[in-house]
Amino acid sequence: MDSKSEGEDRPWQSYHTAYTNAKAGMEGVDKEKVQKVVYEMSKGSKYFENEQRKEAYIKQKIENLQQQHAKLTDKDIAHFQKIAEKKIVELEASRELTKTWLHTDMDAFYAAVEILDNPSLKGKPLAVGGMSMICTASYEARKFGVRAAMPGFIARKLCPHLIFVPTNFDKYTHFSELTRKVFRRYDPNFIATSLDEAYLNVTDVCSERGLSGEEVAAELRGAICDETGLTCSVGVAPNRMLAKVCSDINKPNGQFILLNDHGAVMTFISSLPIRKIGGIGKVTEHMLRDVLGITTCDDMLKNSALVCALFSDLSSDFFLSVGLGLGGTHTPENRMRKSISTERTFTATSDPTLLFQKLADIAETLSSDMQKENLWGRNLTLKLKTSSFEVKTRAVSLQKYISSKEEILTNATNLLKAELPVSLRLIGLRMSQFRDEDKHTLVDPTQKTLSEFIVSGSSHSKAYENQDISSENSGDYLLEDKNLCEFDGTSEKEHRCITSEPESSSKREELGDSSSAKDTNETCGGNANCEIQWVDGYICSKCGIELPLGFEEERREHADYHLAQSLQQEESVHVAHDRVYHKLEHSSPKSRKKQKASSQGAKFIPIDAFFTKGKKTL
DNA sequence: GGGGGCGAACTCG
DNA sequence: TTCCACGAGTTCGCCCCC
Numbered sequence: 001m002d003s004k005s006e007g008e009d010r011p012w013q014s015y016h017t018a019y020t021n022a023k024a025g026m027e028g029v030d031k032e033k034v035q036k037v038v039y040e041m042s043k044g045s046k047y048f049e050n051e052q053r054k055e056a057y058i059k060q061k062i063e064n065l066q067q068q069h070a071k072l073t074d075k076d077i078a079h080f081q082k083i084a085e086k087k088i089v090e091l092e093a094s095r096e097l098t099k100t101w102l103h104t105d106m107d108a109f110y111a112a113v114e115i116l117d118n119p120s121l122k123g124k125p126l127a128v129g130g131m132s133m134i135c136t137a138s139y140e141a142r143k144f145g146v147r148a149a150m151p152g153f154i155a156r157k158l159c160p161h162l163i164f165v166p167t168n169f170d171k172y173t174h175f176s177e178l179t180r181k182v183f184r185r186y187d188p189n190f191i192a193t194s195l196d197e198a199y200l201n202v203t204d205v206c207s208e209r210g211l212s213g214e215e216v217a218a219e220l221r222g223a224i225c226d227e228t229g230l231t232c233s234v235g236v237a238p239n240r241m242l243a244k245v246c247s248d249i250n251k252p253n254g255q256f257i258l259l260n261d262h263g264a265v266m267t268f269i270s271s272l273p274i275r276k277i278g279g280i281g282k283v284t285e286h287m288l289r290d291v292l293g294i295t296t297c298d299d300m301l302k303n304s305a306l307v308c309a310l311f312s313d314l315s316s317d318f319f320l321s322v323g324l325g326l327g328g329t330h331t332p333e334n335r336m337r338k339s340i341s342t343e344r345t346f347t348a349t350s351d352p353t354l355l356f357q358k359l360a361d362i363a364e365t366l367s368s369d370m371q372k373e374n375l376w377g378r379n380l381t382l383k384l385k386t387s388s389f390e391v392k393t394r395a396v397s398l399q400k401y402i403s404s405k406e407e408i409l410t411n412a413t414n415l416l417k418a419e420l421p422v423s424l425r426l427i428g429l430r431m432s433q434f435r436d437e438d439k440h441t442l443v444d445p446t447q448k449t450l451s452e453f454i455v456s457g458s459s460h461s462k463a464y465e466n467q468d469i470s471s472e473n474s475g476d477y478l479l480e481d482k483n484l485c486e487f488d489g490t491s492e493k494e495h496r497c498i499t500s501e502p503e504s505s506s507k508r509e510e511l512g513d514s515s516s517a518k519d520t521n522e523t524c525g526g527n528a529n530c531e532i533q534w535v536d537g538y539i540c541s542k543c544g545i546e547l548p549l550g551f552e553e554e555r556r557e558h559a560d561y562h563l564a565q566s567l568q569q570e571e572s573v574h575v576a577h578d579r580v581y582h583k584l585e586h587s588s589p590k591s592r593k594k595q596k597a598s599s600q601g602a603k604f605i606p607i608d609a610f611f612t613k614g615k616k617t618l
Numbered sequence: 619g620g621g622g623g624c625g626a627a628c629t630c631g
Numbered sequence: 632t633t634c635c636a637c638g639a640g641t642t643c644g645c646c647c648c649c
Contacts, residue, residue: 042634135636285627341639381624392625
């Protein structure tokens with residue numbers, strides 16, 4: 001039987017979304033059975049369809065890399081062989097074998113805390129989470145193929161007796177803090193990567209107390225168990241990358257030590273599957289395997305020339321360091337938070353009133369979270385997941401730092417308005433580019449850029465494009481800092497005049513913006529309160545957008561959009577029109593305007609552009 | 619050509 | 632009955648401007 005017909009007979013074999021045996025405690029699981037259940041419960045769903053789309057996209061990327069691979073001449077390969085050898089010499093020179101790193105990983109942390117809280121759960125298959133998603137599964141549950149990041153309804157199918165316990169992060173934070181008290185005694189600068197994992201540099205403890213890494217690990221595990229009642233697993237190695245791999249080897253409640261010895265490291269790494277390495281996930285694993293036949297860390301070195309030929313500098317440096325068993329050995333100094341976000345999933349809806357209400361709730365949560373940490377940010381990103389599971393992000397850089405709910409919501413609303421009509425199942429907001437507290441300044445960070453922007457009258461700036469200049473709050477986007485206005489010699493009013501014009505007016509002209517509707521032939525469908533009428537059968541009387549017959553869904557959503565707008569008592573509509581127009585362009589054969597080469601079209605860029613070198617210098 | 623801004627994708631727990 | 636999360640970091644490619 002060839003592989004094709006085999007795939008057709010057992011389609012679940014090629015569906016890898018929710019199952020991997022890489023997780024500790026799942027070694028004896030009947031992989032095929034689990035895959036089949038997951039497949040049967042998923043197929044036909046919108047989620048499944050989206051996964052199929054994603055897999056097709058990845059497959060295309062792989063085929064493209066394979067073509068690039070096939071085109072390489074002997075001369076090319078010899079060239080990249082030299083580059084690879086040089087890189088390997090440099091990386092080898094950076095090798096550090098004098099440090100002792102520990103990676104600690106609490107065993108099934110959330111589940112273990114719940115069992116500690118309720119001992120009657122001990123020994124039973126337990127999942128922390130709900131029907132939509134599981135955070136952690138106990139080892140008893142893992143025997144059935146149940147694991148973290150699996151939807152609860154599938155987990156219950158795999159294990160009908162599965163007990164669900166809702167998450168309680170206050171509890172987990174409390175126990176996490178108990179573990180951290182222990183960590184501090186061994187390394188005051190330990191690196192916590194989550195509530196249940198941390199890296200400790202125990203080099204000093206080892207030398208000061210004359211202990212080996214193995215002895216420190218055993219002592220630390222004992223202290224954790226005594227002070228929390230929980231078990232953990234520990235890996236000891238000369239760097240963090242290796243320590244992380246080691247902590248997974250004797251899970252649960254165990255430890256593994258890799259000696260600080262070049263030979264020991266190279267032996268350990270030689271047969272190690274690349275998927276065990278942090279940073280190499282499903283996609284990278286498939287790409288390396290299907291294009292270059294790389295499955296182990298040693299294969300990375302054997303194929304070093306091709307790795308350098310097909311991947312970017314950063315990627316190939318990383319892949320080669322994996323092959324050499326190199327990883328972080330120094331504690332990074334600045335570990336400041338770089339972003340803060342919040343997102344919510346809900347029953348999919350295209351009702352703008354509901355969507356804006358969700359957005360307001362999320363803005364309030366984000367603002368509250370920011371104020372707890374005294375954070376002020378100037379880059380706001382709106383994340384959307386459509387009802388078909390497609391994820392989109394839309395960002396705006398602001399002219400001042402903000403943190404209040406009102407300011408966040410104003411800007412987020414502008415971003416969301418530009419996407420309507422749309423049916424969503426998730427909305428998220430993320431703030432980044434935080435104000436540097438050390439500078440104690442409120443001065444606009446982009447003032448130089450803005451000055452130049454105003455002088456040149458440039459139309460480039462999505463920040464302005466997406467902002468409702470005519471709204472009451474518009475002044476807030478512009479500089480409150482009077483110094484800048486004086487510096488520019490330009491009044492705020494003038495700022496508004498200059499910045500409000502770009503693109504939108506010309507785009508409206510191209511759209512055939514018709515506020516002077518001639519006659520009315522048809523009212524919009526679906527909403528009795530909607531005042532929209534379709535002039536000549538296809539032109540919106542409100543805004544002039546053209547939606548021909550056959551776009552009934554789009555018409556209803558467009559009507560909803562105007563309704564929501566009146567509810568919101570907002571004024572600006574231009575950006576939204578532009579977006580709707582772009583959508584129409586993609587769906588209508590009668591596109592009147594050449595598609596603007598913008599990030600809107602980015603999803604249509606050649607697939608080979610991703611993850612590969614843009615240019616080859618031979 | 620370099621840098622900033624943006625959007626998408628990948629990864630991890 | 633329930634029907635695929637959330638938060639954070641990183642990298643890459645593209646566009647635009649200088």
